[in-house]
Amino acid sequence: MAPRREDDGGLxxxxxxxxxxxxxxxxxxxRWQGVVVEGRERDGSLLLRDAKGAARAIRxxxxxxxxxxxxxxxxxxxxxxxxxxxxxxxxx
Numbered sequence: 429m430a431p432r433r434e435d436d437g438g439l440x441x442x443x444x445x446x447x448x449x450x451x452x453x454x455x456x457x458x459r460w461q462g463v464v465v466e467g468r469e470r471d472g473s474l475l476l477r478d479a480k481g482a483a484r485a486i487r488x489x490x491x492x493x494x495x496x497x498x499x500x501x502x503x504x505x506x507x508x509x510x511x512x513x514x515x516x517x518x519x520x
Contacts, residue, residue: 438468449494
């Protein structure tokens, strides 16, 4: 029997992985909220889970993911930029 592949929920297309740290800010609100990436919704938004366990569906334009900068410091990268870079790499 072949090993079962875990479905990434469409995250690989965006260059994301389940369990990755992220943050979002709704339009018109000033505070970032820390979340964890869980998957994708049918409409293309991200399924995110906050520290209290509540699930949220947020458009990718409002989400940033944690990454390591060129000198090793933690920085935040917009999901839109990561998705564009991932898409370009698949073309090569």
